[in-house]
Structures are given as C-alpha cells and as structure tokens.
Amino acid sequence: MTGGFGSRPRKEDQRFIRGRGTYVDDVKLPGMLHGAVLRSPHPHARILSVDTVAAEAHPKVRAVLTGESLAKRDLAWMPTLSGDKQAVLATDKVRFQGQEVAFVVADDHYAARDALELIDVEYEPLPPVIDARQALDPGAPLVRDDHPGRADNHIFDWEAGDAERTDAVFRAAEVTVSQDMLYPRVHPAPLETCGIVADFEQISGKLTVWATSQAPHAHRTLYSMVTGLPEHKIRVVSPDIGGGFGSKVPIYPGYLCAIVGTMITGRPVKWMEDRSENLMSTAFARDFHMRGELAADRDGKIRAVRVQVLADHGAFNGAAQPSKYPAGFFGVFTGSYDLEAAHCQVTGVYTNKAPGGVAYSCSFRITEAVYLVERMVDVLAFELDMDPAELRMRNLLRPEQFPYTCQTGWVYDSGDYPRTLRMAMDLAGYEKLRAEQRAERGNGHLIGIGLSFFTEAVGAGPRKDMDILGIGMADGVELRVHPTGTAVLRISVQTQGQGHETTFAQIVAEELGLSPDDVEVVHGDTDQTPFGMGTYGSRSTPVSGAATAIVARKVRERARVVAAAMLEVDPDDLEWERGRWFVRGDPDSGRTIAEIAWAAHSNLELPDGVEGHLDATCVYNPPNLTYPFGAYICVVDVDPGTGKVDVRRFVAVDDCGVRINPMIVEGQVHGGLADGIGMALMENIAFDAEGNCLGGSFMDYLLPTALECPSWELGATVTPSPHHPIGAKGVGESATVGSPPAVVNAVIDALRPYGVRHADMPLTPAQVWRAIQGRPFRTDLAIS
Amino acid sequence: MRVAVTVNGTDYARDVEPRLLLIHFLRDELGLTGSHWGCDTSNCGSCVVWLDARPVKACTVLAAMADGRIVRTVEGLERDGQLDPVQQGFVECHGLQCGFCTPGMMMTARWLLDRNPDPDEAEIREAISGQICRCTGYENIVRSVRWAAEHPEGPT
Numbered sequence: 011m012t013g014g015f016g017s018r019p020r021k022e023d024q025r026f027i028r029g030r031g032t033y034v035d036d037v038k039l040p041g042m043l044h045g046a047v048l049r050s051p052h053p054h055a056r057i058l059s060v061d062t063v064a065a066e067a068h069p070k071v072r073a074v075l076t077g078e079s080l081a082k083r084d085l086a087w088m089p090t091l092s093g094d095k096q097a098v099l100a101t102d103k104v105r106f107q108g109q110e111v112a113f114v115v116a117d118d119h120y121a122a123r124d125a126l127e128l129i130d131v132e133y134e135p136l137p138p139v140i141d142a143r144q145a146l147d148p149g150a151p152l153v154r155d156d157h158p159g160r161a162d163n164h165i166f167d168w169e170a171g172d173a174e175r176t177d178a179v180f181r182a183a184e185v186t187v188s189q190d191m192l193y194p195r196v197h198p199a200p201l202e203t204c205g206i207v208a209d210f211e212q213i214s215g216k217l218t219v220w221a222t223s224q225a226p227h228a229h230r231t232l233y234s235m236v237t238g239l240p241e242h243k244i245r246v247v248s249p250d251i252g253g254g255f256g257s258k259v260p261i262y263p264g265y266l267c268a269i270v271g272t273m274i275t276g277r278p279v280k281w282m283e284d285r286s287e288n289l290m291s292t293a294f295a296r297d298f299h300m301r302g303e304l305a306a307d308r309d310g311k312i313r314a315v316r317v318q319v320l321a322d323h324g325a326f327n328g329a330a331q332p333s334k335y336p337a338g339f340f341g342v343f344t345g346s347y348d349l350e351a352a353h354c355q356v357t358g359v360y361t362n363k364a365p366g367g368v369a370y371s372c373s374f375r376i377t378e379a380v381y382l383v384e385r386m387v388d389v390l391a392f393e394l395d396m397d398p399a400e401l402r403m404r405n406l407l408r409p410e411q412f413p414y415t416c417q418t419g420w421v422y423d424s425g426d427y428p429r430t431l432r433m434a435m436d437l438a439g440y441e442k443l444r445a446e447q448r449a450e451r452g453n454g455h456l457i458g459i460g461l462s463f464f465t466e467a468v469g470a471g472p473r474k475d476m477d478i479l480g481i482g483m484a485d486g487v488e489l490r491v492h493p494t495g496t497a498v499l500r501i502s503v504q505t506q507g508q509g510h511e512t513t514f515a516q517i518v519a520e521e522l523g524l525s526p527d528d529v530e531v532v533h534g535d536t537d538q539t540p541f542g543m544g545t546y547g548s549r550s551t552p553v554s555g556a557a558t559a560i561v562a563r564k565v566r567e568r569a570r571v572v573a574a575a576m577l578e579v580d581p582d583d584l585e586w587e588r589g590r591w592f593v594r595g596d597p598d599s600g601r602t603i604a605e606i607a608w609a610a611h612s613n614l615e616l617p618d619g620v621e622g623h624l625d626a627t628c629v630y631n632p633p634n635l636t637y638p639f640g641a642y643i644c645v646v647d648v649d650p651g652t653g654k655v656d657v658r659r660f661v662a663v664d665d666c667g668v669r670i671n672p673m674i675v676e677g678q679v680h681g682g683l684a685d686g687i688g689m690a691l692m693e694n695i696a697f698d699a700e701g702n703c704l705g706g707s708f709m710d711y712l713l714p715t716a717l718e719c720p721s722w723e724l725g726a727t728v729t730p731s732p733h734h735p736i737g738a739k740g741v742g743e744s745a746t747v748g749s750p751p752a753v754v755n756a757v758i759d760a761l762r763p764y765g766v767r768h769a770d771m772p773l774t775p776a777q778v779w780r781a782i783q784g785r786p787f788r789t790d791l792a793i794s
Numbered sequence: 795m796r797v798a799v800t801v802n803g804t805d806y807a808r809d810v811e812p813r814l815l816l817i818h819f820l821r822d823e824l825g826l827t828g829s830h831w832g833c834d835t836s837n838c839g840s841c842v843v844w845l846d847a848r849p850v851k852a853c854t855v856l857a858a859m860a861d862g863r864i865v866r867t868v869e870g871l872e873r874d875g876q877l878d879p880v881q882q883g884f885v886e887c888h889g890l891q892c893g894f895c896t897p898g899m900m901m902t903a904r905w906l907l908d909r910n911p912d913p914d915e916a917e918i919r920e921a922i923s924g925q926i927c928r929c930t931g932y933e934n935i936v937r938s939v940r941w942a943a944e945h946p947e948g949p950t
Contacts (some may be wrong), residue, residue: 023890024891027890028868028869028895029867029868030828031894033830033894035827035831036827120813166938200894201830201833201895201926202891202892202893251892252892252893253929285833310899412805504877507891507893528863677930680930680931681891681929684930684932685931707837707838708833709835712926715923715925716923717920721936
C-alpha cells in the first residue's frame with residue numbers, strides 16, 4: 011500500500027498489547043542499585059541537622075546523599091526552566107511538604123525505603139505561606155530567603171495588552187461584569203510516575219540515562235549544564251513513556267540524585283517516584299487566582315476584557331514555558347472574539363507548596379486563559395439574560411478577519427468559527443435541549459447545557475521569540491532512504507502515547523509515496539536523533555511534523571535529479587505523481603522512489619555537484635504558531651439534593667487543520683475531554699492551614715473513570731494552517747483546554763433557578779450543594 | 795520465604811521477603827514487566843493480573859498470598875502465537891495510547907468476556923471502573939472490548 015494520510019492502526023500497539031513495552035521502570039541493568047528520597051513532613055522548616063550514620067550502617071546501603079554532600083559537588087541547587095533555582099536536596103530550609111531532603115542508594119528498592127527510616131532530621135518548624143492571596147502581605151513569612159536581598163514573596167509581574175485603552179472602553183461601556191475565579195492546582199498524574207535509570211561508565215566518562223522525558227535533547231543539555239559533564243558524553247534515552255501531559259518536561263531532584271549516585275558508586279542507579287511523591291512533589295499545574303471583567307453593549311456585543319491574575323508558583327519557580335512568557339501564553343485570554351481592547355496583569359508569588367507549574371496539557375497556560383474568557387462570556391450571558399450560544403455567535407471572529415491580530419498581538423492563522431459552533435449546536439440538538447431544559451425545570455429536574463469556544467496557540471515556536479533557557483524552539487529531523495527503498499526517519503520529539511511512530515511515518519509516506527510500513531521512525535535517544543525541543547505544548551506536529559514534510563520534499567527533489575540522470579532528461583522535464591517522477595507527457599516513463607533510491611546508491615553517473623545516496627536533513631523554525639480551535643457543548647444532570655453532577659452528553663467539534671491520522675486525533679480528543687471532566691468536577695490539590703497537602707494519593711486526588719465519562723460525540727471541521735507545509739495545527743491539548751469551561755458552564759447553567767452565577771472548580775457534590783445554598787467555598791484551601 | 799507460583803502456565807519458585815508485593819515479584823523476580831505499578835492504593839489498576847482466574851490488583855497482594863496459586867498476566871494472553879481477541883480489539887479500535895494501563899484493562903476485559911460474552915456498554919464501563927486510563931477517555935477501550943465480543947475467534 012502507498013499513500014499516507016488516513017486512519018490506520020498504530021505500529022507501536024503491537025508491543026504494548028503483548029506487555030512488551032519498555033518503560034523506564036522496566037530497564038534492569040546488571041549490578042543496578044535503587045534510590046529512594048527522604049522527604050520533608052513540614053511545609054516550611056529550618057533544617058538543624060541531618061544524621062545519616064544509622065542509614066549508612068544498613069548492610070544494603072551503598073550511599074546516602076544529603077544537601078551538604080551535594081553542596082560539596084556544587085549540586086545542592088539546580089536551575090529551573092524559568093531561570094529560578096530549585097533545591098536538589100535541602101540545605102538550609104525545607105520549603106514545601108514533600109521536599110527532597112536526602113537520597114539513599116541501596117541494593118534493592120525495599121532496603122532503600124527502609125534506610126530512609128534510619129535518617130534523623132531535626133527541623134525547626136516555621137510559619138508557612140499557604141494562602142497565595144496572603145503571600146504578598148507585609149509580614150508574610152519569607153519563602154525564599156536564599157535569594158540575597160529578597161524581602162518578599164514576589165516573583166514577577168507581567169502584562170499584555172493596552173491598559174489605558176481598555177480602561178477607557180470599560181468607562182464608556184453600557185454593561186460591565188466582573189467575576190473572581192480560581193483555576194485550582196491540579197496534577198497531570200500520568201499513570202507512569204517519573205523516574206530514571208542513570209549509568210555512569212567511569213572509564214569512558216559517558217553517562218547514559220533512561221528517563222521519563224518528554225524532551226530528551228533539552229534534558230541532555232541541562233544535565234551537561236548542571237553536572238559539568240561534556241554534552242557529547244551524555245546520552246539520554248527516553249523509552250516508552252506512560253503518559254506525560256507536561257509533567258515530564260522538567261528535570262526533578264531525584265534524577266540528579268540518581269546521577270550523583272551512579273557517579274559515586276560506579277553502578278547503575280534506578281529511581282522511580284511512588285504515587286504520593288508524584289502528586290506531592292513533581293509537576294503541579296494551574297493554580298491561577300483570576301479576576302475577569304468584560305465590557306459590553308447591552309445587546310451583547312463584547313468590547314473589552316480585563317484580567318488580573320495571582321499565580322501561585324509554589325516554593326521554586328519551576329514553570330515550564332518559553333523564557334519571554336512568565337505567564338505562558340495566557341496572553342490569548344482574548345479568546346475567539348473580536349474585541350476593541352484587552353489587558354491583563356499577572357503577578358507570580360512564592361508559597362510553601364510544591365514548585366511549578368508545568369504545562370499540563372494546557373499549551374502553556376492557554377487552559378487558564380480559555381477558562382477565564384469562556385466563564386466570563388457565560389457570566390455576561392447570565393447578567394444580560396441572553397442565550398450563551400447566541401452571545402458567542404454574535405462575538406466570534408468572522409472567517410474574513412483571518413489572519414487576525416488580537417488585542418494582545420497574537421496572529422491567529424486561520425479559522426471559520428461560526429461554522430464550527432453551528433456544527434456543534436446541530437450535533438447536540440441545541441435548541442431541542444433548551445426546550446427540554448425549560449420543561450424539566452418545572453419538574454424540579456436540573457439540566458445544564460454548557461458551551462465553550464476555544465482558540466489555542468500551539469507549536470512553539472518561532473525562535474526569535476521563543477526559547478527555553480536560551481535554546482530556540484526549532485526542531486531538527488533526518489530522513490534517509492535505504493538502497494532498497496525503505497526509509498528511516500529520525501526525529502527529536504518524543505511520544506508519550508501520541509503515536510509518533512505511526513503518524514510521522516504517514517507524513518513521509520504521503521510525501522514520497524511509500525507505505526507507512528516502510529518508514530521506520532527513530533526517536534527518544536539523543537545519540538540516534540537530531541536536536542530538538544521535545545513534545546509538549548502540542549508542538550510535535552506543528553514543528554517536527556512540518557520538519558518531516560519538508561525533509562521528505564528535499565529528498566523528493568534530490569530524487570528528481572537522480573531520476574533525470576536515470577532517464578537522461580532534464581530535471582525540469584519531470585513531473586511528480588505520488589511515488590514517481592516521470593517525463594512530462596509520458597507517464598509510462600516513471601521511476602519510483604524505490605528505483606531512484608537504488609540508482610542513487612549505484613554506479614549511475616550523476617551530474618556534477620550531485621552527491622549520491624538519498625537523504626536529507628532539515629531544521630524547522632516555525633514562522634508562526636498554529637491556532638487550532640473548537641466548539642464544545644456539555645450536557646449535565648444535577649441532583650439538587652446531593653449536588654452530584656452527571657455528564658449526560660459531550661459534543662466536541664475540533665478544527666485542528668489537516669488530520670494526518672483521524673483515528674489518533676479523535677483518540678487524543680477523547681482523552682482531553684475526560685481530563686476536562688476530571689478538572690471541572692473532581693481533581694484538586696488543596697492544602698490545610700498547616701500546609702499539609704490534601705491531594706497526595708489517588709484516594710484523595712480523584713481522577714475520572716469510565717463511569718464519570720459519557721460516550722463522546724465528535725465532529726470535525728478542517729481549516730488548514732496556511733503556513734504549515736501540510737496544513738496541520740496540532741491537537742494534543744485542545745480538548746483539555748476547551749472542555750473544563752464547557753462542563754462548568756453546564757453545571758452553573760443547571761443551577762440557574764438558584765441564581766448561581768459562579769462556583770470554583772472542582773464542582774464536587776459538596777461544592778455544588780454549597781453553591782445551591784448560596785455560599786460556594788474556596789477550593790484551594792481545606793474546607794473549614 | 796519460599797513462594798511457588800504458576801504464572802502463565804510456567805512454574806516458578808523463589809525465596810523472597812514476606813513483605814514483597816506480587817507486582818514486584820512478577821516484575822523484578824520473574825522479569826514479567828508487562829504488568830505495571832501505578833499507585834500503591836488499588837485505585838489505578840495498572841497492575842491488574844489474574845489470581846486463580848480472578849482479576850486482582852497486584853500492588854495490594856503479597857507474593858506470599860499467591861503461593862501455590864495460579865497467576866495469569868498480559869504475557870499470557872497470547873496463545874500459540876495467536877492474539878487474544880481482546881488484544882486485537884485494542885489495536886483495531888485504538889484502545890490504547892501510552893499503553894501503561896492497557897495490560898490491566900485487557901486482563902479485566904478478558905475476565906468480563908469469559909463470564910459475559912456479549913456485554914453492553916454499561917457493563918463494560920462497570921467492569922473497568924476500578925481502573926484508570928489517562929489517555930483514551932475510555933471510549934475506545936469500550937469499543938475495543940465490544941470488538942472482542944463481536945470477534946470471539948479473533949481477526950478473520
């Protein structure tokens with residue numbers, strides 16, 4: 011079979027269904043030791059002493075690391091992706107509950123955990139900063155006294171848009187609405203936790219790490235910068251990854267401890283965090299306290315949006331996003347609407363909570379932005395007593411406005427928003443649902459219908475604007491066609507379930523007329539693949555997918571020259587049809603890529619200056635981001651007696667441009683929709699007044715199961731990206747970004763008879779019941 | 795202590811610590827890494843295997859409790875080079891993405907189909923409701939199990 015695009019089963023499935031995947035925890039090396047981390051029980055405390063004598067005396071213990079021992083190697087602290095520093099093992103203070111204090115290396119995992127019990131740490135507890143809204147109060151405890159001269163918990167201020175113009179529109183507006191809302195602290199919680207196997211070969215000086223990494227090349231560079239090992243002596247292998255969702259972008263203290271462990275002991279060291287460690291210490295996301303305001307005309311024309319955000323970054327600023335964007339891409343809070351003015355101001359603060367926040371399938375804070383604007387549109391609809399679909403339709407960007415520069419400067423590449431919203435409404439039977447809702451309200455039955463319309467900005471990104479720690483976000487790729495006509499593609503991005511081995515082969519197949527089965531995709535090994543920034547922010551298809559199409563076209567052009575030599579004609583006389591170059595007007599004269607590949611490696615005489623073989627490389631620097639969008643409609647039933655929410659239906663129409671493998675696209679949408687239900691209704695990492703983390707296991711941090719999820723109803727529109735070589739836009743995070751406001755809007759819509767205008771996520775039965783009573787609570791702090 | 799277990803038709807005996815969990819016994823002692831460890835609290839089901847023909851969460855079963863008993867794992871689903879229809883269903887219907895929950899899901903699905911060869915959507919959802927998938931939103935897992943129900947002889 012030839013030809014590329016279309017639904018087809020995934021190549022990678024064959025090993026997974028047989029239990030033959032290789033995840034990090036499956037890596038077992040001869041002589042391998044096991045590490046375990048001792049963590050702080052206190053959210054904020056001074057370390058008075060760490061006594062490791064008894065642990066070191068344990069017969070199976072090979073090494074014990076502390077902050078003090080790491081400091082001797084200048085490794086007690088490491089840089090974060092946001093240019094802050096983070097303690098690897100605490101030296102002076104612990105700053106969040108669960109912070110890394112010591113690391114034991116032992117013969118087996120159980121012994122390592124036993125030895126943790128033998129370490130005696132003396133703490134002097136300090137008052138913690140738990141409520142982000144009090145972090146900047148005069149007299150608030152100082153989280154980061156390690157920063158010389160720092161007198162408060164302020165990290166950054168960032169703004170976008172035009173404050174003056176926005177204020178002027180608000181002053182003149184017929185209607186304004188304002189609403190405070192929290193996007194709670196949540197966790198990506200991939201089923202595979204984070205971990206590493208580190209193996210330092212002392213003779214060659216080469217360090218090999220198998221790690222749960224969404225960005226193996228970036229990790230290699232970081233390891234080199236942190237440890238001082240030369241980069242060519244570091245190999246990062248990211249094998250099969252059990253879900254990432256952004257949590258496997260940063261480097262965590264346990265990774266560095268394992269690396270130091272292997273360098274000290276001369277033996278491989280494995281460290282896998284357990285679930286509580288995962289939830290309490292690595293990779294939280296969100297935690298945005300927002301105030302949104304809209305200015306509008308009385309007829310529902312939205313004129314301006316104004317936003318203030320307090321961002322809780324925890325004890326270390328470990329947020330992952332391009333350097334110039336401390337609030338990620340929150341700047342697209344203008345949403346999908348044609349506005350006159352917009353302004354937002356974001357302030358980041360330190361608290362005594364786990365560091366972050368990572369981009370949990372959020373395209374760098376677009377989740378927060380979309381939630382803000384889509385919740386605000388519903389608040390406005392509530393105040394104007396308008397139908398929220400009609401209000402959106404009135405304000406959506408029109409197709410002829412693209413490319414559209416929004417009020418904060420982002421250039422939306424393409425779209426037909428009204429068509430997509432209309433399709434979602436038709437699929438849902440929107441008008442009929444509204445009629446049912448009205449009829450059932452009379453019977454005391456609460457039905458809610460919630461909409462969201464989102465626009466994402468993904469595929470970071472243009473290197474002049476976007477870098478992480480100074481490294482521009484362009485991706486390399488290499489393609490080689492073997493003499494017998496099969497091919498190998500080497501990519502820098504790393505699948506965590508997205509199916510790259512299949513879709514990237516399909517791109518090459520589409521461009522060269524090969525079968526996807528004849529294209530091997532190599533990834534996840536820095537010694538085998540060209541440099542690139544990794545998979546997150548829905549960037550694989552927009553960036554590396556573009557690179558793949560371009561490198562295949564380079565190979566095709568090289569093949570043209572070879573084919574011309576084979577046919578003894580001028581290259582300009584050749585035409586391409588899928589898989590063949592042929593002489594114009596003589597279709598029978600064609601040569602397939604396989605025939606050309608053989609000739610390119612043979613003794614065929616090639617024109618001067620034309621090298622043999624059939625391969626090419628490419629580094630793709632995207633000219634712009636891509637802007638996938640979609641319209642979602644959620645239907646819920648709410649039990650007024652218990653506050654329990656049942657999601658009855660969920661309709662999702664996504665436009666991610668051209669779809670390489672629609673089956674995979676739809677699968678990714680399904681997963682994101684479930685994520686959205688989880689965040690809207692269940693997931694939360696709250697803290698009590700003492701700073702205890704209340705979401706430290708799957709008993710407390712609730713994730714949706716098959717029973718909370720409905721059967722998803724999907725639709726698609728296709729508006730190709732004008733600047734992407736195959737018109738694709740990326741889809742991995744669309745549903746996670748777009749679905750939470752649809753669910754929340756549905757629940758609040760159901761509560762309309764009670765006059766409820768807003769309640770913060772997660773909308774647990776308790777929260778819904780409280781909202782019905784007119785007193786929804788803050789979800790970031792323990793219920794008082 | 796000595797633990798003797800039959801796993802996927804093969805007899806194994808190992809000296810282990812009494813506290814060793816079955817999931818670690820399978821993965822670390824026997825090298826059967828298809829079953830995964832995901833949460834410690836019996837919530838995620840990445841570790842589901844069969845113990846005497848019933849699905850259990852191997853992260854909360856001691857290896858010692860499996861002594862003298864029969865265990866079946868994902869590695870034992872394929873028979874004589876022939877995929878179980880459940881395995882084929884997961885491929886056909888895109889029932890997996892990262893693959894981490896997949897072995898546990900498939901073991902539960904096979905158990906369900908052995909007792910109820912024609913389950914409806916609600917029955918399938920109920921059967922897998924003690925397990926978590928973070929990638930698929932469950933839709934295609936349900937379809938995969940239905941595919942297996944409709945193709946009891948596997949692909950034709």
